[in-house]
Amino acid sequence: MNERSQKSRCANCAIRHRAICGALSNEEIQSLSRIAHSRTLSPGETLMSDAEPTEYFANVISGVVKLLKTSADGRQQILGLLFPTDFLGRAYSAENPYFAEAATDVEICCFPHQAFEKLLADHPGLERRLFERTLSELDAAREWLFVLGRASAEEKVASFLNMMARRAPNLDYTEDNAEAPAHFLLPLTRPDIADFLGLTNETVSRQFSKLNKRGIIRLVTSREVVVPHLPRLAETAGQTELEFA
Amino acid sequence: MNERSQKSRCANCAIRHRAICGALSNEEIQSLSRIAHSRTLSPGETLMSDAEPTEYFANVISGVVKLLKTSADGRQQILGLLFPTDFLGRAYSAENPYFAEAATDVEICCFPHQAFEKLLADHPGLERRLFERTLSELDAAREWLFVLGRASAEEKVASFLNMMARRAPNLDYTEDNAEAPAHFLLPLTRPDIADFLGLTNETVSRQFSKLNKRGIIRLVTSREVVVPHLPRLAETAGQTELEFA
DNA sequence: CGAATTGTTGAATATTCTCAACAGAGGTGG
DNA sequence: CCACCTCTGTTGAGAATATTCAACAATTCG
Numbered sequence: 001m002n003e004r005s006q007k008s009r010c011a012n013c014a015i016r017h018r019a020i021c022g023a024l025s026n027e028e029i030q031s032l033s034r035i036a037h038s039r040t041l042s043p044g045e046t047l048m049s050d051a052e053p054t055e056y057f058a059n060v061i062s063g064v065v066k067l068l069k070t071s072a073d074g075r076q077q078i079l080g081l082l083f084p085t086d087f088l089g090r091a092y093s094a095e096n097p098y099f100a101e102a103a104t105d106v107e108i109c110c111f112p113h114q115a116f117e118k119l120l121a122d123h124p125g126l127e128r129r130l131f132e133r134t135l136s137e138l139d140a141a142r143e144w145l146f147v148l149g150r151a152s153a154e155e156k157v158a159s160f161l162n163m164m165a166r167r168a169p170n171l172d173y174t175e176d177n178a179e180a181p182a183h184f185l186l187p188l189t190r191p192d193i194a195d196f197l198g199l200t201n202e203t204v205s206r207q208f209s210k211l212n213k214r215g216i217i218r219l220v221t222s223r224e225v226v227v228p229h230l231p232r233l234a235e236t237a238g239q240t241e242l243e244f245a
Numbered sequence: 246m247n248e249r250s251q252k253s254r255c256a257n258c259a260i261r262h263r264a265i266c267g268a269l270s271n272e273e274i275q276s277l278s279r280i281a282h283s284r285t286l287s288p289g290e291t292l293m294s295d296a297e298p299t300e301y302f303a304n305v306i307s308g309v310v311k312l313l314k315t316s317a318d319g320r321q322q323i324l325g326l327l328f329p330t331d332f333l334g335r336a337y338s339a340e341n342p343y344f345a346e347a348a349t350d351v352e353i354c355c356f357p358h359q360a361f362e363k364l365l366a367d368h369p370g371l372e373r374r375l376f377e378r379t380l381s382e383l384d385a386a387r388e389w390l391f392v393l394g395r396a397s398a399e400e401k402v403a404s405f406l407n408m409m410a411r412r413a414p415n416l417d418y419t420e421d422n423a424e425a426p427a428h429f430l431l432p433l434t435r436p437d438i439a440d441f442l443g444l445t446n447e448t449v450s451r452q453f454s455k456l457n458k459r460g461i462i463r464l465v466t467s468r469e470v471v472v473p474h475l476p477r478l479a480e481t482a483g484q485t486e487l488e489f490a
Numbered sequence: 491c492g493a494a495t496t497g498t499t500g501a502a503t504a505t506t507c508t509c510a511a512c513a514g515a516g517g518t519g520g
Numbered sequence: 521c522c523a524c525c526t527c528t529g530t531t532g533a534g535a536a537t538a539t540t541c542a543a544c545a546a547t548t549c550g
Contacts, residue, residue: 069391071483077394079387090380092373097384124369128337131376134383135335139342141386146314146322148393149443153538190497198394203538205498222497222546238316398506435529445507450530467514467529496547507536515528520521 009033013109018085019059020133023125035115041102053094056110060086063106064187068195069098078196080141081187083167087133091120104187148198151238156197157207158237161217165227182227190222211236254278258354263330264304265378268370280360286347298339301355305331308351309432313440314343323441325386326432328412332378336365349432393443396483401442402452403482406462410472427472435467456481 010021010033024032038061041047047065048054065082079098082088088100094113111119120127147159168184186193190208194201211217216233218226227233255266255278269277283306286292292310293299310327324343327333333345339358356364365372392404413429431438435453439446456462461478463471472478 067387069387071391071395075395077391079390092377098387127372127376131372131379132337134376134379138379138383138386141383141390142312142314142324142343144390145324145386145393146316148390149322150316150320189495200539201497202499202540206538209498434527446529447508447531448506451506454530492550494547494549496545498543498545500541500543502540502542504539505537508534509532511530511532513528513530516526518523518525520523 009038010036010109013061015059015061015085020087020126020129021059023129024123028123032111032119035119036109036111038107038109041106041108043102043104045102045106046099047088047102047106047108048096048098048100050096050098054089054096054113055094056112057087057089057091057116058108058110060084060088061107061109064103065106065108066101066103066188066192066196067098068101076195077198078192080137080144081167081196087130091117091127091130103192153197153199153203154207154210154236155238156199157193157204158211158216158233160193160197161211161225161227162230162233162237164225165230165233180230182225182230184225186223186225254283255281255354258306260304260306260330265332265371265374266304268374269368273368277356277364280364281354281356283352283354286351286353288347288349290347290351291344292333292347292351292353293341293345295341295343299334299341299358300339301357302332302334302336302361303353303355305329305333306352306354309348310351310353311346311348311433311437311441312343313346321440322443323437325382325389326412326441332375336362336372336375348437398442398444398448399452399455399481400483401444402438402449403456403461403478405438405442406456406470406472407475407478407482409470410475410478425475427470427475429470431468431470 010016010029011026013019013021016022016029021029021032039058041063047058060082062084065086065088066078067080067082068076068078070076081103082100088108090096120130147156151159164184164186165182168187188196190201190204193199194204197204208217208219208222212219215228216236218228220226255261255274256271258264258266261267261274266274266277284303286308292303305327307329310331310333311323312325312327313321313323315321326348327345333353335341365375392401396404409429409431410427413432433441435446435449438444439449442449453462453464453467457464460473461481463473465471
């Protein structure tokens with residue numbers, strides 16, 4: 001738990017204009033500051049559990065959060081990844097249908113449940129923005145349904161890398177340099193990637209090696225990736241024009 | 246295209262209180278009647294395409310609708326199924342991220358885009374209800390992520406049958422008779438089921454035969470199923486306490 | 491520096507897919 | 521009304537793909 005200075009916290013927030021808070025005016029941001037507090041977590045720490053209700057909503061400020069579901073016999077599936085500006089928790093219900101866990105070092109900005117719902121009620125623009133984000137999450141989940149159901153192991157790993165090349169936080173991806181080399185750090189371990197793609201870590205590792213040998217990616221270290229030519233990676237992923245909202 | 250009598254159409258609607266319209270008062274329903282029209286479709290007909298914007302939102306009144314995504318090389322994945330009371334189309338955007346196709350004979354109730362968005366703006370309860378349905382869709386999509394990523398062919402088919410036992414329209418499933426035999430018609434063909442589960446139709450067919458031999462289901466015809474003991478089917482599906490919103 | 495975690499690779503196995511043949515149901519026209 | 525055709529579903533045999541088990545390398549952390 002790592003509290004920031006109280007006064008202009010939100011106004012100076014790194015994701016001030018990209019998160020849902022972007023729908024709020026500067027005065028409204030002031031009142032938001034009063035109810036918000038930030039928190040830092042280490043990899044593996046639980047942010048949210050389906051066993052107990054959550055007392056807050058949160059925006060991801062930095063790092064990556066895994067949403068996951070585990071079965072009784074230990075199988076695990078990552079249902080989605082949250083990147084900076086993404087939202088964690090659900091309006092109008094404190095129940096959580098799944099787990100959320102920090103994949104990397106994570107910083108989140110928390111709003112108490114009740115106060116946030118009041119804010120929602122007072123600012124229709126905010127609610128609308130939240131709704132649109134939920135639709136994006138739905139689109140993203142459905143994109144992955146196709147990947148999990150119909151892609152080969154190679155296509156799955158390529159799809160994942162393709163998504164990471166766009167979203168990995170330390171890379172400034174823009175449409176302009178779609179053909180330029182991409183260079184980024186993977187926020188997930190091999191077993192995590194496997195849990196995301198519905199594969200085993202061995203299969204993921206083998207596909208990384210194969211893509212590396214074929215020159216579609218270059219593994220600087222096991223976590224550091226260079227993609228010389230993004231369209232070629234996208235092609236390997238099945239060129240299905242994915243959006244990854 | 247099959248227009249109904251204009252006057253009290255909505256008030257007499259079979260799903261009046263279960264669809265999102267249930268949020269509206271009787272007077273409001275009157276004004277809704279004025280902008281709504283119903284349509285019937287045959288199996289295989291397209292309701293919505295990602296190629297062209299849709300001119301309406303719609304509620305499913307009867308039948309089952311497939312949401313699907315097809316890749317360039319012909320692979321197909323069903324992303325979700327819409328049952329009566331479910332909603333088709335997206336607020337605030339006429340673009341569709343995927344296809345919608347009638348799986349059975351289907352009757353839908355259509356609202357022109359603009360008129361419906363006005364209705365949404367005027368009735369916050371309606372918008373809220375729409376938002377909550379979207380959250381349910383998101384939950385359902387994420388449940389299937391687990392099934393597609395981590396379930397065996399047998400578990401996939403059992404999960405599907407388990408879902409059908411609850412939702413197949415001609416079965417009145419209630420929590421009370423969770424242990425009673427279920428009896429229903431499958432709204433999907435074997436290839437459709439395969440596209441839903443990320444399998445081939447041959448594998449689906451083999452798993453049906455196996456479950457039939459083991460007595461977990463009884464195939465009256467290829468489309469008519471009896472489940473003598475639902476908990477046993479749920480157990481075969483992986484007992485993962487699925488909700489299938 | 492040593493232990494523990496993370497990642498890679500190989501060989502054998504299991505599962506699912508592909509290709510192919512055939513059976514049953516449903517619809518159409520002679 | 522039946523013969524025929526098509527579409528849907530079933531089953532088998534062989535092939536492909538991913539998993540399991542296992543050993544080992546590399547990296548990180550204390």
